[in-house]
Amino acid sequence: MTDTIEAEPQVAQAAPMIPLASITPAANPRRFFSPAKHEELVASIRLRGVLQPILVRPAGEGYAIVAGERRYRAAAEVYGRTGMIPAIVRTMTDQEALEAAIDENDIREDASETEQADAAVRVLAACGDDRAEAAKRLGWSTAKLDRRLALAGLSATVKAALDERRIKVGHAELLAAVPGDKQDRALETILSAGIDVAKTRELLQRMTQSLAAATFDKTECAGCGFNSARQKALFETHVEDGHCTNGACYTLKVEAAAKLAAEARPSPETSNSEGAADEVVPEAQASDDRLRSSPESSPVSKPGQGSTTSKPAAPAKAKVTVESLRAKLQTTRERAWRNAVAAVIADYADHLRIADLAATCVKSGAPFTFGQVMGLVSELEVDLRDHWRVDQAFLDQLGKDELKFIAIECGLVAHMGEKAFAKILGQTANSVAASMLAATGFDWAGRIPSAMSLDGKYGPPIAAEGVDE
Incomplete structure (x- = not known):
């Protein structure tokens, strides 16, 4: 009891006692007050009283707290709103009060x-x-x-x-x-x-x-x-x-730089013209040669015709190759694989502790590099056939000779017959794509063009793996 009696007078001599009801909390740099520390302070005040005065400033008819909100809260719990608390009253501007509150919390290491x-x-x-x-x-x-x-x-x-x-x-x-x-x-x-x-x-x-x-x-x-x-x-x-650490910004800068570089290069003859057919590489050359051999496409010189007015030789056409298609469809390919990996990761919460974060980053393209995505493809055994298929949006990116390449590679020409496929090539590219997708009895599911696979090889439907189509 002696300790308690001695503590209160010492405080009273140092600072006046102010009614708790006249004090209001003000903007405090601190947002969190530990419940455990609050209970400790309440117990201390019950035993010894408030040992250190709080700092307040005049505010209207009462006072606003500058420093000591924890002591104020604990005292209000012990004494109620009718109780008193020692306080130093100081006239301060808003800025001075803020700086004093920061300094007090900084010294106490509370904030x-x-x-x-x-x-x-x-x-x-x-x-x-x-x-x-x-x-x-x-x-x-x-x-x-x-x-x-x-x-x-x-x-x-x-x-x-x-x-x-x-x-x-x-x-x-x-x-x-x-x-x-x-x-x-x-x-x-x-x-x-x-x-x-x-x-x-x-x-x-x-x-x-x-x-x-x-x-x-x-x-x-x-x-x-x-x-x-x-x-x-x-x-x-x-x-x-x-x-x-900002993959989205990094990716945008890479794409912008690539676009500027592409615009700076001389524009080559278009290889996807509606009116001209490009060469197709040897992977599908045999079928393509037969498609080109119709009488309408092979004019024969008539006897007596001279060559003195012959037209200049047409410039060589760019070849459609696996490499050219992979280069053209790189963004499409990477997006498809990212989405596939993100979908698989979502089912692997127990396998990867970063499941949610990884799925979001992989799908958005930031900040996982595609090399890291490929690593996840291997680790999680991702099969693109479960998540992607040839559709109109994919085919609409291609010219007619590129569409022909896809049709030959994926087995559509063999399914339809060369003459039947040659007929649909007379349409616009978009119509050719739509006709390819609507081919009777042909299922595109599970067919992964070489331009979309990671290894650059055609991926047949699972049921057809190991079987020549």
Whole structure:
């Protein structure tokens, strides 16, 4: 009892006692208050009273808390709203109150890194984006200010997880390197699977893109927050230097660079003209030669006709080859395989702890490289025949000679007969494609053209594997 009696007078002499009912909580940099710590503080106040006064400032007819909201909450639980609490009253501006609250929490190490980050954003704005001045007001180094500001871009869900200590600072630093629209899904996976910081870093590293291998101008990347070199300068936990953690942006830059390069090259004679037929390579040459040998397509010189007015020889036509089709259909092929892998991963929650995250990234094209997708194809034994088939959208990308190549390779010409197929070639390319799909008694299911397979070989239906069609 003596301890309690001595504690209260000492406080009273240092600060006046103010009714709890006259005090209101104000904007606090802290968002999370630990229930366990609250109960400990309540027990302490019941035993010894409030040992340290809170800091308030005048607000209307009462007071607003600047620092000490935990003590205020605990005292209100012990004494009720009619109770009293020791408080230092100080007239302060909004900005001065904010900086004092940040400083008090920083010293006590109560505020989380993300709570400090959001408060730092407010101070920086008040300083007109002057980082040196903001750091001075906060009593921080500019390096610490930069680290906290880098965490301000985390999603509200991730911030709450760190505030509540459900994840570690290392998790938050790694997630800060992930585009905002993917952070919540990544967090969900981390929490549900119990992935530690080291494993999270390893998984993120797999999904990055090497800037050294980039084919585009990297000038803009130097100061980008998704550049791991910048992340390394800010955070203790980061992926390897020289990588991009924003696969979507990386992919767009690669595509833009490829488009510019293509536009800069001289435009060759089109190989998919409606009125001219290109050569088809030897894989399907025998059937193609027979298709070309109709009387209408093989004019014969009449006796007595001279050659003095002969027309110049037509330029050689580009050949339709497996390689030319694979080059043309690369985007289509990669998209089909990405979708197939994403679908399989969704059924492998027990096989891969990153199932949800991986499925989203693989399907969108970011940030998994296609080489990594191919690795998953092997590991998960993905069969494209279960997820993709020849359709109108696929065939509409092709010219008539390319359609002919597909028809020969997939067995349609053998099924219809060469004369019957030769007749449909007189239509427009889109009509040829529609006629191919509508061929009586021919099933396209399970037929994977060489342009769509990973090994560049035709994939027949499963029932026909090992059987010549």
